[in-house]
Amino acid sequence: MRSDEGDVDDTVTISLTVNGAPVRRRVEPRQSLVDFLRYELELTGSHVGCEHGVCGACSVRVDGVVVRGCLMLAVQCDGSRVETIEGVAASGEARDLQQAFAVENALQCGFCTPGMLLTAQDLLARRSNPSPEEIREALSGNYCRCTGYHAIVAAVRRTAEARGRG
């Protein structure tokens, strides 16, 4: 885009990769990254909860870092590498974590689950053997409103232990 653009009615062309595939679209500057993923690309695994950065349901990875999809604008992701739960599930990188969530009954309605998985996967990439306290702290920015957190923490511990046995 040119930085001398600037009418409020303008749309801006962005180019990025989403789950490894190149994407080029015109977007309104005010569209959030998570709305862009859901409405423009029909990637509805990232959920829209609070829309002010509290609940974590919209978590996605941008350039390898887990961020709030509701607090980044799509236009800011021009040139970035975006990964969603669809891409992470398809690649199989968190298959064991997904299975552990099922085994531990760590999901019920599933609304928070994509964000929980991405956040837990990020923790496990940094810390191979996190304590329950570290897991709770890492997940403190992700709300679950049905199962509660014990089962989720247990699923992350189970995955850490299994990966440790390698």
Add this chain to the structure above:
Amino acid sequence: MKPAPFAYHRPTSLDEALALLARYGPDGRVLAGGQSLVPALNMRLATPAALIDINRVHGLDGIVMEGDALVIGALARHDVVEHSALVARHAPLIAQAMPHVGHRAIRARGTLGGSVALADPAAELPACLLALDAVVRAAGPEGAREIPAAWFFRGIYTTDLREGEIVTAVAVPVTRTGWRSRFDELARRHGDYALVGLAVHCRVDDGTIGEARLAFCGVGSVPVRAARAEAALAGRSPEPGVLAEAARALESDLDPPGDVHASPALRRHLAGVLLARSLDALGRG
């Protein structure tokens, strides 16, 4: 919960950003990490005509030594500051405070300059800057200037920044030998806004507190130095009687607000709890 339309600009130099800010005046808002501005946009608490996205402005994200000062660029993200070896060595108070700033996903985007320019009274960094006698660097149409932290924070979400100015960095005097730092806060849940937070920076001489600097957040419209409690500690050993005296002094130092999260009485109580905990931890080294 969707923002009102706005124009979007993405300058790559500070001069270009300042020119855009001058062009829009108060209708232009600077977008840094966006972790506070974007919620305000989503809720339409802020409806700027234009966003000036400074995330790709070159040269604003460095962490470097300049003589006796550690200079942290405005675009340094919280998680970078949190893990910076220079910050851990020369400004351990800030390193200790960083894990309390929001959640990890928030720290991945949020910036030091954004936190300083927003001046949220519950935020950790302004209290740290006050305790450390840091200086805020700003650039604007009339050039660059430096503003002491004690003067910079003027009220709730209100700073000494003038129209058209952008925070470019903070300069923190390096922590000298003999000085110890401790940041702690109490919140309902890790990563939530602090009900009360305390930045302690003190000089310890042979088991005696030579000089104590106590800066609280969450207890007023700006970060607050607890001058009477500092005086109660200066030149004394951190014994139970002295600590009790300092805690009593907080009663007159602080006039905390009540809100849905905590009453004034609870905040007063928690301030005393934090002071005792922090001094105890400092005493143990």
